Amino acid sequence: MEPPKAERYEITSLSLELAKAFQKRTEGHRLEALFTVCLAFGVRMGEALGLKREDIDFERHKLTLGRALQRQKGKGLVEIPPRSEPGDRCAPKQIIDRYAPRNTGAKSAGSRVQGA
Numbered sequence: 001m002e003p004p005k006a007e008r009y010e011i012t013s014l015s016l017e018l019a020k021a022f023q024k025r026t027e028g029h030r031l032e033a034l035f036t037v038c039l040a041f042g043v044r045m046g047e048a049l050g051l052k053r054e055d056i057d058f059e060r061h062k063l064t065l066g067r068a069l070q071r072q073k074g075k076g077l078v079e080i081p082p083r084s085e086p087g088d089r090c091a092p093k094q095i096i097d098r099y100a101p102r103n104t105g106a107k108s109a110g111s112r113v114q115g116a
Contacts, residue, residue, distance in 0.1 A: 013042070036098075037063070041089045046070055047082045061096045062088045 014022065019039055026035045037048050046068035055064045065087065067079045 014039070036095060040091050040095050041065075043089075044068065044083060046080075047084060050079060050082070056096070058096055058100045061091050061093050063091060064088050 023036065023039065026032050029035070034048055037043060037051070038045065041048075041063055043065060047065055049069040050067040051063070051065075055066065056062075057064070065082050065084060068082045069077050070080045072078045
């Protein structure tokens with residue numbers, strides 16, 4: 001007996017017009033940087049949530065995807081391999097510079113993640 005085949009679907013992305021409208025609407029939101037990373041790099045939410053500060057090279061304007069976060073029953077948040085091909089992604093200088101560290105003293109979420 002053969003297992004059922006996964007249903008395939010066409011991936012569609014936001015038009016430039018919708019992406020700009022989304023950015024404008026989320027400006028000032030506490031998760032604005034996360035939304036921008038998802039739009040700019042085309043990463044999945046779990047991959048974006050799995051990012052750590054050391055994954056961003058502010059000098060070379062690169063982002064390295066090496067993990068994703070997934071909530072697992074009985075375990076909480078767990079790091080897993082990303083579904084996308086791991087590796088570096090480049091971003092426009094303006095995006096990286098906009099979210100460069102400014103010594104805000106913000107705490108990392110790493111302590112809440114198993115395997116971090």
